[in-house]
Amino acid sequence: MSLELIRTFSIIAHIDHGKSTLADRLLGLCGALDPRKAVDQVLDSMDLERERGITIKAHTVRLLYRARDGREYTLNLIDTPGHVDFSYEVSRSLAACEGAILVVDAAQGVEAQTLANYHLALEAGLAIIPVINKIDLPQADVEGTREQLADILGLDPEEALLISAKEGTGVPEVLEAIVRRIPPPPGAPRGPLKALVFDSFYDPYQGVVVYVRLLNGRVHPGMKVLLMSTAKVYEVQQVGVFTPALRPVEELAAGQVGYLTAGIKRVADSKVGETITDALVPTAEPFPGYREAKPMVFSGLYPVEDTAYGALRDALEKLRLNDSAFTFEPESSNALGFGFRCGFLGMLHMEIIQERLEREFGLTLIATAPSVRYRVVGAGGETVEIDNPSKLPPPDKVEVIEEPYVRGVVFVPVEFMGAVYRLAQEKRGEHRSADHLGKRVHLTFDFPLAEILVDFYDRLKSLSRGYASFDYDLLEFRPSQLVRLDILLNGEPVDALSLIVHRDKAYERGKTLAERLKGVIPRQLFEVVIQAAIGSRVIARETVRPLRKNVTAKCYGGDITRKRKLLEKQREGKKRLKQLGRVEIPQEAFLSVLKP
Amino acid sequence: MVAAGAADPLSGAAGPLAAATREGPAGTPGIYLHCLFCLRRCPYCDFNVALYREDRIAPFLDALHRELALYGREAWASRTAVESLFFGGGTPSLLEPAAIGGLIEAVARTFPVQPGAEITLEANPERLTRERLLGYRAAGVTRLSLGVQALDDRVLARLGRGHTAEEARRAFGAARAAGFAAVSVDLLYACPGQDLAGWGRGLAEVVGWGPEHLSCYALTLEPGTAFARRPLQDLPDEETQLAQYRAMVEGLGAAGYEQYEISNFARPGHRSVHNQRYWRGEEYLGLGPGAHSFLGAVRFANLRSQLRYRARLDAGLLPIESWERLSPAQRLGERIVFGLRLAEGIPRTWLAEGFAAAPATLERLLARYGEAGLLLAEGERVRLTEAGRLLADAIGADLLPAA
Ligand SMILES: Nc1nc2c(ncn2[C@@H]2O[C@H](COP(=O)(O)OP(=O)(O)OP(=O)(O)O)[C@@H](O)[C@H]2O)c(=O)[nH]1
Ligand code: SF4
Ligand SMILES: [Mg+2]
Numbered sequence: 001m002s003l004e005l006i007r008t009f010s011i012i013a014h015i016d017h018g019k020s021t022l023a024d025r026l027l028g029l030c031g032a033l034d035p036r037k038a039v040d041q042v043l044d045s046m047d048l049e050r051e052r053g054i055t056i057k058a059h060t061v062r063l064l065y066r067a068r069d070g071r072e073y074t075l076n077l078i079d080t081p082g083h084v085d086f087s088y089e090v091s092r093s094l095a096a097c098e099g100a101i102l103v104v105d106a107a108q109g110v111e112a113q114t115l116a117n118y119h120l121a122l123e124a125g126l127a128i129i130p131v132i133n134k135i136d137l138p139q140a141d142v143e144g145t146r147e148q149l150a151d152i153l154g155l156d157p158e159e160a161l162l163i164s165a166k167e168g169t170g171v172p173e174v175l176e177a178i179v180r181r182i183p184p185p186p187g188a189p190r191g192p193l194k195a196l197v198f199d200s201f202y203d204p205y206q207g208v209v210v211y212v213r214l215l216n217g218r219v220h221p222g223m224k225v226l227l228m229s230t231a232k233v234y235e236v237q238q239v240g241v242f243t244p245a246l247r248p249v250e251e252l253a254a255g256q257v258g259y260l261t262a263g264i265k266r267v268a269d270s271k272v273g274e275t276i277t278d279a280l281v282p283t284a285e286p287f288p289g290y291r292e293a294k295p296m297v298f299s300g301l302y303p304v305e306d307t308a309y310g311a312l313r314d315a316l317e318k319l320r321l322n323d324s325a326f327t328f329e330p331e332s333s334n335a336l337g338f339g340f341r342c343g344f345l346g347m348l349h350m351e352i353i354q355e356r357l358e359r360e361f362g363l364t365l366i367a368t369a370p371s372v373r374y375r376v377v378g379a380g381g382e383t384v385e386i387d388n389p390s391k392l393p394p395p396d397k398v399e400v401i402e403e404p405y406v407r408g409v410v411f412v413p414v415e416f417m418g419a420v421y422r423l424a425q426e427k428r429g430e431h432r433s434a435d436h437l438g439k440r441v442h443l444t445f446d447f448p449l450a451e452i453l454v455d456f457y458d459r460l461k462s463l464s465r466g467y468a469s470f471d472y473d474l475l476e477f478r479p480s481q482l483v484r485l486d487i488l489l490n491g492e493p494v495d496a497l498s499l500i501v502h503r504d505k506a507y508e509r510g511k512t513l514a515e516r517l518k519g520v521i522p523r524q525l526f527e528v529v530i531q532a533a534i535g536s537r538v539i540a541r542e543t544v545r546p547l548r549k550n551v552t553a554k555c556y557g558g559d560i561t562r563k564r565k566l567l568e569k570q571r572e573g574k575k576r577l578k579q580l581g582r583v584e585i586p587q588e589a590f591l592s593v594l595k596p
Numbered sequence: 597m598v599a600a601g602a603a604d605p606l607s608g609a610a611g612p613l614a615a616a617t618r619e620g621p622a623g624t625p626g627i628y629l630h631c632l633f634c635l636r637r638c639p640y641c642d643f644n645v646a647l648y649r650e651d652r653i654a655p656f657l658d659a660l661h662r663e664l665a666l667y668g669r670e671a672w673a674s675r676t677a678v679e680s681l682f683f684g685g686g687t688p689s690l691l692e693p694a695a696i697g698g699l700i701e702a703v704a705r706t707f708p709v710q711p712g713a714e715i716t717l718e719a720n721p722e723r724l725t726r727e728r729l730l731g732y733r734a735a736g737v738t739r740l741s742l743g744v745q746a747l748d749d750r751v752l753a754r755l756g757r758g759h760t761a762e763e764a765r766r767a768f769g770a771a772r773a774a775g776f777a778a779v780s781v782d783l784l785y786a787c788p789g790q791d792l793a794g795w796g797r798g799l800a801e802v803v804g805w806g807p808e809h810l811s812c813y814a815l816t817l818e819p820g821t822a823f824a825r826r827p828l829q830d831l832p833d834e835e836t837q838l839a840q841y842r843a844m845v846e847g848l849g850a851a852g853y854e855q856y857e858i859s860n861f862a863r864p865g866h867r868s869v870h871n872q873r874y875w876r877g878e879e880y881l882g883l884g885p886g887a888h889s890f891l892g893a894v895r896f897a898n899l900r901s902q903l904r905y906r907a908r909l910d911a912g913l914l915p916i917e918s919w920e921r922l923s924p925a926q927r928l929g930e931r932i933v934f935g936l937r938l939a940e941g942i943p944r945t946w947l948a949e950g951f952a953a954a955p956a957t958l959e960r961l962l963a964r965y966g967e968a969g970l971l972l973a974e975g976e977r978v979r980l981t982e983a984g985r986l987l988a989d990a991i992g993a994d995l996l997p998a999a
């Protein structure tokens with residue numbers, strides 16, 4: 001097949017601007033959808049994606065399109081996630097493309113991830129087709145959005161296509177623009193095989209299914225291939241394309257996008273960015289590879305029942321097969337027993353992993369409050385990194401504590417600027433710059449990552465009535481005045497409840513935390529004393545009075561079943577409690593640390 | 597529970613329910629008759645109750661007789677001795693003595709009722725004259741359970757009861773005058789507008805009457821009741837409720853009553869034979885809308901709606917709505933949690949059996965409760981202490997064996 005007739009592109013946008021819906025329409029126009037089985041956002045195939053209505057993983061599909069010039073083109077479409085936690089998915093998708101459709105919601109305008117993803121596409125040197133979506137909405141502001149494209153992104157507003165992905169208006173023009181404005185892939189069918197791995201997933205039957213885009217050469221079943229970064233050789237078992245279901249083909253050739261299986265056991269063995277080549281005639285120049293996604297948020301996961309430790313480890317291993325961005329290693333806690341310290345890309349990623357562990361593997365878990373990774377310079381000058389607050393050495397052994405900072409970008413209508421400043425200040429943000437762009441302002445701050453993890457985004461959204469958007473990039477570690485806040489129950493420190501906070505906030509946090517724990521720890525047979533302490537100094541104290549009365553007065557008329565079921569329920573409820581010495585504490589207790 | 601659906605127990609369908617109803621009890625069961633009607637619904641009540649209307653009585657009685665007759669057709673009926681009969685409700689005392697007599701006779705025709713069997717009738721003070729009570733006695737009732745609830749007219753009004761304190765006093769007198777030698781009085785504490793002193797006064801007065809038996813329940817806000825729907829402002833706080841409970845235990849103990857179950861007190865020899873069956877995990881057959889039964893290892897319950905209950909009987913079928921076959925572990929669990937409500941406690945072996953897979957857990961729990969003074973493990977038996985009784989549900993949930 002001639003490279004002339006191939007186009008490979010991603011759809012990128014801020015979250016919820018309609019990427020997946022546009023993908024649906026493109027699939028529909030190219031006959032890749034069975035109209036009787038149509039669901040919305042077909043490419044969002046994971047249960048979680050469907051339930052939450054968001055894209056978590058990039059999805060790839062091959063379309064056949066007969067253009068107005070009479071020729072049939074092969075379009076390789078990669079739908080990407082919009083959420084900032086998964087922006088690494090966007091960058092790796094872009095590396096496999098020549099073009100990007102940049103979708104902007106006409107009612108929301110340009111937002112933080114619009115800008116971030118646009119810059120990623122520019123850096124990757126892609127042809128960009130701006131598309132203004134949702135023009136059917138009564139509150140759509142097409143002119144305003146066009147102006148933003150020009151003012152903020154520097155795009156030619158005349159190039160923007162106007163569409164409603166929902167209703168299909170204007171979508172045929174998008175297909176034509178793809179063919180006309182995006183260049184065909186480079187590459188040489190005759191050279192030695194050189195293929196880029198841009199994604200992969202684990203299938204229990206076939207092993208890892210590797211997503212490849214071929215620059216040079218061809219690949220077919222039976223061929224011996226070399227994965228250049230690991231120097232491992234595999235025999236290709238199957239090659240195919242995405243329709244979006246996997247469909248085997250005889251071979252893939254330069255310029256094509258598809259998948260291959262080769263008995264690879266773990267996703268981590270076929271890293272994204274990897275170069276696959278012919279084992280006999282390897283290419284001289286592998287792809288540069290890219291920065292691996294590194295976990296930024298850490299949390300301890302513990303089974304509620306000790307006996308489920310093995311099951312949790314197996315489940316984590318299975319998930320890891322498919323998600324190389326998340327890490328885990330065994331740890332133990334005096335309060336929670338044996339568990340794992342897990343690393344995630346962000347809070348959404350963490351929530352998703354936890355939910356999958358509970359749902360797909362039937363585990364009941366306790367998660368400790370998320371923490372970032374700190375760098376501790378000891379009194380002797382040695383440096384250690386800790387991702388668990390309870391591992392922080394005592395104050396006299398610590399010279400400096402450093403924490404990760406991010407450069408945060410807030411996009412917000414001018415009238416909310418004041419409120420954003422106040423929030424940023426509360427979150428220890430250092431103001432860097434402000435750019436007025438029409439009615440909006442583009443603000444940059446440096447924030448400690450720990451401060452923006454939990455409720456920052458929600459508060460930003462609510463103080464701006466939904467108009468603010470936010471994006472961030474990791475900066476370096478910077479020294480901060482940090483202390484460890486400990487929680488003691490009946491005098492015993494509970495390591496899993498410790499947290500690291502800024503010195504100026506410690507007192508407030510300790511007080512609210514003790515109060516909140518009082519609210520969630522159920523009354524028990526004994527009094528429970530809750531204390532918050534910094535070192536040996538107790539800064540807050542609360543007590544949970546003992547349970548005095550818990551008895552059904554009347555067991556009426558032989559309805560024993562109902563009574564038994566109530567007790568069974570009570571017992572089930574207790575199963576979710578963790579026994580700490582004599583104190584039983586519920587899972588919410590660990591979550592209450594979360595809220596600032 | 598699994599809805600019985602089309603699997604009609606009498607039509608020969610196989611299954612645990614059919615086996616239970618066809619093979620009958622393993623031992624001597626008690627019989628419960630649910631008398632559905634009340635003059636009004638009290639705002640705290642979640643029992644299966646229908647409003648009393650004269651024209652509803654005859655069809656209801658007719659249905660009850662037919663349900664009984666269906667069991668009478670079973671071979672086991674004639675060889676099953678019955679040791680207790682209980683008319684509960686609703687308000688059974690709304691039924692005429694003749695109607696009660698007719699039911700007692702029908703039961704006795706169906707099952708051999710043991711001589712000296714306990715036959716209890718629940719009664720509300722209103723309309724309870726000496727003549728009527730004489731009629732019940734003549735019909736065979738041996739024990740009267742009187743729904744007094746409180747002796748403070750303000751509290752009675754808050755409870756939505758249809759009688760005054762004075763009517764309650766008179767009703768008790770009438771019961772004695774009619775010759776009832778076993779009378780039980782029902783009282784409620786933790787009532788809206790009731791303080792410790794008020795509760796103490798009512799209790800003392802009832803003790804002065806000298807009933808053989810008392811059932812004293814803490815008012816509970818059951819979901820779906822009027823009280824649960826609109827929150828009460830003047831419920832006594834937890835301290836007061838605890839004080840009311842303690843005053844009751846002390847006062848009744850001093851007056852010679854034994855607290856043989858958490859909420860039940862009796863003079864020696866006057867425990868309720870029928871109610872003990874429930875707590876001991878023994879068998880009983882319930883008749884009437886919504887009545888519960890336990891035969892063999894199967895628990896089942898009748899349709900609650902009187903119309904659907906009757907329609908089932910019209911079709912010649914047992915009016916059963918749901919059933920459940922207990923696993924050995926569930927059965928053991930019931931005996932443990934209900935047995936703990938009794939002063940006699942439970943054999944330690946039951947717990948050992950329930951926790952056969954986790955003996956260390958059991959030891960830890962027993963040690964913890966023992967230390968806290970909530971539970972006594974003396975020799976062969978395990979009992980709750982006075983403090984432990986107030987936590988019977990929390991402890992019971994812990995000691996329930998895993999099913
Ligand atoms: N009115 C209207 N709604 C649209 C249009 N396109 C998408 N939507 C709606 O916008 C919401 C988000 O659409 P998606 O296609 O899931 O957005 P996305 O960009 O893929 O979202 P993420 O993958 O989570 O970043 C859905 O409720 C769509 O139905 C449109 O043209 N008009
Ligand atoms: S009299 Fe008894 S059964 Fe009838 S409504 Fe009142 S509490 Fe319920
Ligand atoms: Mg999407």
